[in-house]
Amino acid sequence: xxxxxxxxxxxxxxxxxxxxxxxxxxxxxxxxxxxxxxxxxxxxxxxxxxxxxxxxxxxxxxxxxxxxxxxxxxxxxxxxxxxxxxxxxxxxxxxxxxxxxxxxxxxxxxxxxxxxxxxxxxxxxxxxxxxxxxxxxxxxxxxxxxxxxxxxxxxxxxxxxxxxxxxxxxxxxxxxxxxxxxxxxxxxxxxxxxx
Numbered sequence: 001x002x003x004x005x006x007x008x009x010x011x012x013x014x015x016x017x018x019x020x021x022x023x024x025x026x027x028x029x030x031x032x033x034x035x036x037x038x039x040x041x042x043x044x045x046x047x048x049x050x051x052x053x054x055x056x057x058x059x060x061x062x063x064x065x066x067x068x069x070x071x072x073x074x075x076x077x078x079x080x081x082x083x084x085x086x087x088x089x090x091x092x093x094x095x096x097x098x099x100x101x102x103x104x105x106x107x108x109x110x111x112x113x114x115x116x117x118x119x120x121x122x123x124x125x126x127x128x129x130x131x132x133x134x135x136x137x138x139x140x141x142x143x144x145x146x147x148x149x150x151x152x153x154x155x156x157x158x159x160x161x162x163x164x165x166x167x168x169x170x171x172x173x174x175x176x177x178x179x180x181x182x183x184x185x186x187x188x189x190x191x192x193x194x195x
Contacts, residue, residue, distance in 0.1 A: 026125045028137040030065070034058045035121075039112070051114040052145050052153035057083040063138030069171055070162070078160040116151055120144040143171045 027035065035050075037058035042050045059066040060080055070076055113121065123144035128136035145153045146164040154164045 026128065026135050028135045030063055031124070031135070031137050031141060034063055034138055034141065037062055049114040050112055050117050052117050052120055052148075052151040053083060053156055055117060055120065055141060056145060056153035056156060059138050059142055066138035066142045069139065069142060069167070069174065075160060075162055079156060079162070082156050082160055116148060120148065120151070123147075139171060139175055143168065143175075146171070 034055065035058070038050045038054040041054050041057060042048075045054075047054070057080070060076055060083070067076060070079075120141060121144070124136040124140040127140045127143060128134065131140075145151055146157065146168045148154065149164070157164050157167065
C-alpha cells in the first residue's frame with residue numbers, strides 16, 4: 001500500500017507562479033481584494049498571467065468606487081458580459097500572446113502580471129503616492145489602465161461603447177486624483193450622459 005501524501009490540485013499549482021501583490025502595503029484593502037480576484041480569475045481561466053482585462057473585471061465586480069465612475073445604466077452589465085465571454089471569444093486570441101505595450105521591461109517583482117498590467121499597477125501606486133493620502137485604490141488602477149491603448153481592458157471598454165479617453169478625463173474631473181467618485185455622469189460613445 002502506498003502512503004497517502006497530500007497532493008495539490010492543478011488549480012492550486014497553476015496559481016503558485018502569481019506574485020502575491022494583494023499583500024502590498026501600497027494598496028488599499030479594496031484594491032488588494034481586486035488583485036486577489038483577478039489572480040483567481042486568471043488561474044481559473046488557465047491564463048499564464050494576470051492582464052488588464054482580469055483587473056478590469058475584478059474592479060467592476062468588487063470595487064464600488066471604480067464602478068461609480070461609470071454611473072448608472074447598462075454599461076457595467078455590457079462590460080461584464082464581454083469580460084465573462086473571455087474564454088470563448090477574443091480571449092482565446094489573447095491566450096496565445098503576452099499583453100505588452102512595448103514599453104520598458106518590467107522588473108521581476110511583478111511576476112504573475114502581464115508586463116502591461118504590472119506597469120498599470122505601478123502607475124496606480126505612483127498616482128496614490130502623488131496624492132499623498134494613503135495607498136492605491138481601485139480608481140487609481142482604473143485611471144492607470146484606461147490610458148494605455150494597448151491594454152486588453154481598453155479593447156473591452158471600446159467594444160462595450162465606453163470611450164477610454166472620455167473615461168480617463170471623467171475619472172480625473174470627478175475624483176480630483178482622490179479614490180472616490182461622485183455619482184452622476186459617465187463616459188459613453190456619442191457623448192456623456194447625465195443621470
